[in-house]
Amino acid sequence: MSEIFSYTACRQLSQMFLAIIFFHSSEYVLAVAMHGRSNVSLKSLLISKHYILAMFLSLLEYFIEVVLFPGMKEHWWISNLGLAMVIIGEIMRKTAIITAGQAFTHLIRTHPEEQHKLITHGIYRLVRHPGYCGFLIWSVGTQIMLCNPISTFAFVIVVWIFFAKRIPYEEYFLRQFFGSQYAEYAQRVPSGVPFVN
Ligand SMILES: C[S@@+](CC[C@H](N)C(=O)[O-])C[C@H]1O[C@@H](n2cnc3c(N)ncnc32)[C@H](O)[C@@H]1O
Numbered sequence: 001m002s003e004i005f006s007y008t009a010c011r012q013l014s015q016m017f018l019a020i021i022f023f024h025s026s027e028y029v030l031a032v033a034m035h036g037r038s039n040v041s042l043k044s045l046l047i048s049k050h051y052i053l054a055m056f057l058s059l060l061e062y063f064i065e066v067v068l069f070p071g072m073k074e075h076w077w078i079s080n081l082g083l084a085m086v087i088i089g090e091i092m093r094k095t096a097i098i099t100a101g102q103a104f105t106h107l108i109r110t111h112p113e114e115q116h117k118l119i120t121h122g123i124y125r126l127v128r129h130p131g132y133c134g135f136l137i138w139s140v141g142t143q144i145m146l147c148n149p150i151s152t153f154a155f156v157i158v159v160w161i162f163f164a165k166r167i168p169y170e171e172y173f174l175r176q177f178f179g180s181q182y183a184e185y186a187q188r189v190p191s192g193v194p195f196v197n
Contacts, residue, residue, distance in 0.1 A: 008073050009066050012146055019086045019142055020055070026090075030097050031106060044106050054158065058143055058151035065148070073147045085141025093134030095123045104131065108170050109177075118178045120185050127192025128171075128185070132163045136193060163193045 024045045031044035065072050073079070097104045099122035102115060109116060123130040136159050143152040174182045191197060 061148045061151050062146045078147055079145050082141045082145030085137050089134045089138025089141055093131050096130035099123050110173055112177045128189050129192045133192035164196050167196050
């Protein structure tokens with residue numbers, strides 16, 4: 001039991017909780033800043049049942065391993081690599097939200113709106129989906145930070161599949177709204193999510 005309260009576990013779990021609290025609260029605050037409080041619901045915290053289950057299972061893995069194999073959690077270069085991914089992923093996603101401004105909606109737009117402009121500047125010059133790329137790096141980073149091998153693998157697969165389905169759906173509407181302008185942009189700039197064109 002003492003392993004659970006070791007320096008390693010206290011530090012890694014504190015980093016994890018801080019990362020989660022900062023990620024979700026800043027998503028909500030930025031959504032309110034971009035769209036106004038009346039247009040934003042608690043859904044902008046981006047906390048779904050599946051997400052809670054994934055995080056719960058990852059913490060379960062952590063507690064089992066820290067008790068049975070405490071040495072696994074002592075690979076500090078791995079844990080610090082994960083922390084770096086959490087910070088980089090967070091910066092990338094929030095840069096995307098701030099750059100896209102009102103164009104960045106948590107629910108995918110399926111109808112054209114006059115104020116919706118195609119964003120191709122800033123971080124969108126480098127990748128078409130910096131928000132998704134940032135989330136992929138952030139979420140996998142949380143598991144590398146905890147030195148959780150099973151959840152790292154599971155997060156890569158589950159988050160990748162989620163975006164591999166979401167990106168073509170989102171781009172179907174972007175091509176409808178912006179036509180050849182979006183087609184030309186998509187040809188020039190990679191998606192930002194590996195193996196998704
Ligand atoms: C959750 S945001 C994600 C934006 C982007 N996929 C990303 O990862 O940064 C989804 C909304 O952004 C809009 N969107 C995505 N790319 C855009 C772009 N380049 N310019 C304007 N709107 C965009 C979509 O229409 C959708 O309503």
